Amino acid sequence: MKRDILFFDNDPYAPENQFYRVEEVLFVGKSQFQDVKVLKLDGFGLALVLDDVVQFTEREEFVYHETLAHVPLFTLPEPRNVLIIGGGDCGVAREVLKHKSVENVVLVDIDEMVTKVVKEYFYHLYKDAFEDRRLKILHEDGLKFVRDYRGEKFDAVLIDLTDPVGPAKPLFEEPFYRMIFDILTEDGIMAAQTESIWYHQDTVRDVQNALKNVFPITDIAYFITPVYTGYWWTISIGSKMYNPRISYRTCNLKTRYYCDDVRSVSFLPQRIYKELMEGKLFSDDK
Amino acid sequence: MKRDILFFDNDPYAPENQFYRVEEVLFVGKSQFQDVKVLKLDGFGLALVLDDVVQFTEREEFVYHETLAHVPLFTLPEPRNVLIIGGGDCGVAREVLKHKSVENVVLVDIDEMVTKVVKEYFYHLYKDAFEDRRLKILHEDGLKFVRDYRGEKFDAVLIDLTDPVGPAKPLFEEPFYRMIFDILTEDGIMAAQTESIWYHQDTVRDVQNALKNVFPITDIAYFITPVYTGYWWTISIGSKMYNPRISYRTCNLKTRYYCDDVRSVSFLPQRIYKELMEGKLFSDDK
Numbered sequence: 148m149k150r151d152i153l154f155f156d157n158d159p160y161a162p163e164n165q166f167y168r169v170e171e172v173l174f175v176g177k178s179q180f181q182d183v184k185v186l187k188l189d190g191f192g193l194a195l196v197l198d199d200v201v202q203f204t205e206r207e208e209f210v211y212h213e214t215l216a217h218v219p220l221f222t223l224p225e226p227r228n229v230l231i232i233g234g235g236d237c238g239v240a241r242e243v244l245k246h247k248s249v250e251n252v253v254l255v256d257i258d259e260m261v262t263k264v265v266k267e268y269f270y271h272l273y274k275d276a277f278e279d280r281r282l283k284i285l286h287e288d289g290l291k292f293v294r295d296y297r298g299e300k301f302d303a304v305l306i307d308l309t310d311p312v313g314p315a316k317p318l319f320e321e322p323f324y325r326m327i328f329d330i331l332t333e334d335g336i337m338a339a340q341t342e343s344i345w346y347h348q349d350t351v352r353d354v355q356n357a358l359k360n361v362f363p364i365t366d367i368a369y370f371i372t373p374v375y376t377g378y379w380w381t382i383s384i385g386s387k388m389y390n391p392r393i394s395y396r397t398c399n400l401k402t403r404y405y406c407d408d409v410r411s412v413s414f415l416p417q418r419i420y421k422e423l424m425e426g427k428l429f430s431d432d433k
Numbered sequence: 434m435k436r437d438i439l440f441f442d443n444d445p446y447a448p449e450n451q452f453y454r455v456e457e458v459l460f461v462g463k464s465q466f467q468d469v470k471v472l473k474l475d476g477f478g479l480a481l482v483l484d485d486v487v488q489f490t491e492r493e494e495f496v497y498h499e500t501l502a503h504v505p506l507f508t509l510p511e512p513r514n515v516l517i518i519g520g521g522d523c524g525v526a527r528e529v530l531k532h533k534s535v536e537n538v539v540l541v542d543i544d545e546m547v548t549k550v551v552k553e554y555f556y557h558l559y560k561d562a563f564e565d566r567r568l569k570i571l572h573e574d575g576l577k578f579v580r581d582y583r584g585e586k587f588d589a590v591l592i593d594l595t596d597p598v599g600p601a602k603p604l605f606e607e608p609f610y611r612m613i614f615d616i617l618t619e620d621g622i623m624a625a626q627t628e629s630i631w632y633h634q635d636t637v638r639d640v641q642n643a644l645k646n647v648f649p650i651t652d653i654a655y656f657i658t659p660v661y662t663g664y665w666w667t668i669s670i671g672s673k674m675y676n677p678r679i680s681y682r683t684c685n686l687k688t689r690y691y692c693d694d695v696r697s698v699s700f701l702p703q704r705i706y707k708e709l710m711e712g713k714l715f716s717d718d719k
Binding site for chain 2: 209
């Protein structure tokens with residue numbers, strides 16, 4: 148193992164941490180909201196790092212972005228109007244815009260620096276989104292945007308946030324989900340990144356219970372990426388009409404990971420879901 | 434984050450590494466074959482560490498051991514005679530012995546110190562195996578044992594090895610799989626831990642191609658545990674008669690993770706399998 152410059156990922160609430168070998172430091176900055184870095188990591192290529200937590204890398208970003216976009220969107224017969232909260236890197240937006248039926252994507256990320264930095268260092272990954280006139284990017288508070296929104300309702304709301312600590316915390320709670328319910332069409336769906344099965348079972352369960360109080364149909368999908376510790380990472384879903392385990396349309400998009408076969412194993416097995424909700428997952432006592 | 438004593442996992446061929454906070458060092462030793470440590474890790478409990486790589490911890494050991502045992506054994510209508518290569522900790526043996534039809538388990542692990550240390554520090558986890566008279570533990574070279582074996586044929590051979598470097602390497606190769614084929618019954622099955630989808634695609638593909646040259650039916654199952662970097666970790670299967678995607682019997686065993694629902698999502702999705710074998714997985718060019 149080379150012992151040169153190491154970067155220690157500072158996951159705010161995992162018992163085990165990761166470190167990477169740094170090949171190059173491309174950007175170090177500080178926005179009003181967080182520290183922002185772009186590092187070149189051995190074996191992963193460029194990485195966007197916020198508050199010393201790797202958010203994504205060139206090598207694996209597509210797994211998370213494709214799952215968060217396509218699992219909910221393929222649940223709908225014809226998504227047209229989509230809202231993304233967070234996701235200022237435009238990774239989820241890029242995937243959403245692959246759906247031909249989509250006419251309008253609004254992205255609300257509080258931190259303008261993220262979008263600026265991604266535009267400069269990751270343009271090759273997200274140019275399809277940046278150059279698409281259907282995408283409108285706003286830099287404001289997502290909670291405030293949703294609370295005050297009075298425009299055309301959304302078919303899907305996708306929530307792509309950092310960990311539920313500090314200012315992001317209210318965006319993982321029932322009052323926020325209730326506001327989202329109100330700005331969704333009558334067959335609308337929402338999906339949110341909600342941490343790992345291994346390290347954050349309480350968060351996953353709390354979110355699912357909050358969603359159950361708001362939406363008639365709720366579920367948990369997952370994805371696996373090597374840069375998030377705990378790796379068995381969840382996407383929590385609230386749906387007004389359609390069962391998210393069923394894909395309404397066959398996937399014919401150009402993707403690197405998501406496809407109908409992958410979708411078929413992208414939801415928690417029923418017994419795992421049940422045990423998680425009962426607080427008995429992995430327990431001897433069940 | 435507490436900055437006390439850290440243990441750096443030294444995965445021999447992953448670009449990213451993990452570290453843990455050490456609460457207690459219980460054992461440090463050196464056998465003829467490897468360094469052996471028992472550490473108490475914050476958030477994981479006791480861990481067995483070989484050559485500075487975490488092999489399993491109290492918190493998550495059941496995921497790996499249950500998957501490697503039950504996926505192949507539930508493929509068979511009535512496994513009776515089982516061989517385990519490696520696995521001197523007896524974790525896989527404990528799971529195998531839960532099958533009532535099993536009459537005889539032979540475990541061949543080259544390193545006696547592993548079994549001794551596990552017996553001393555992890556007895557609470559594996560006592561069902563240690564106390565079961567159906568289990569016979571031999572400390573010798575697995576390759577030599579298989580090559581020279583002339584006894585009753587095995588219904589299943591389960592291979593539970595460390596990474597394919599050094600002396601373990603020939604046990605990931607076709608000549609060894611051919612010897613295993615010869616000591617299996619005519620409907621027998623073998624399964625082996627074979628590294629991760631993210632970091633070791635070449636190994637997974639090479640093993641699968643080697644198995645294809647020997648067995649009429651081959652496949653790849655997977656499991657996810659936070660202590661193995663790359664986390665999307667494979668179990669490669671060679672079968673003489675039964676399709677491993679089908680469970681011959683309903684699981685009614687007392688387990689913490691494995692069950693019929695879990696099994697249904699424990700094989701690589703067909704498109705992922707195909708792209709992996711073509712060397713196009715995660716590629717833009719497909």
